[in-house]
Amino acid sequence: MKFELVLRGFDGSTDETDDLVIWVGSNLSSQDFEIWLIARNLLLADRSGVVIEWSVIPDSFEQDFQVPDEGVQLEARIRELVDISTMTEREFRALQAETERRELVTAKGEDTPENDARLVVLSDLLDKAPWCINMDDGTIVLKTAVTS
Structure with a gap:
């Protein structure tokens, strides 16, 4: 197809x-x-x-x-x-949730080369994303709101 x-x-x-x-x-x-x-x-x-x-x-x-x-x-x-700067908050949340699931697999000792490679991609995407997690209260905010 x-x-x-x-x-x-x-x-x-x-x-x-x-x-x-x-x-x-x-x-x-x-x-x-x-x-x-x-x-x-x-x-x-x-x-x-x-x-x-x-x-x-x-x-x-x-x-x-x-x-x-x-x-x-x-x-x-x-x-x-x-352009990653157009990433929506919902997309960021989905990527963050996937990262957490995959990190749990690794923590359990059940990781695979595919899982490890995907974690590298996710880490890069989250680092470049316009969003971040506010460490004070756990909310997701624009990085510009935290750095300004």
């Missing part, structure tokens, strides 16, 4: 944002592909993630990536295209 991913910031009224549409080939079913996107916090229920829309496209379309084989490269490209 092939899928079209529409990323945050795409504007169909102009060609200037056409690079925010990515075509992906996959041996995953539609349902499994959606689960794959959700598992990486690329697609969130309220469309506040970096993928705002996805759909099945004809097999005749050329693909930019093959999932899951090129999943790491696809995610890196998506994160490169979508």
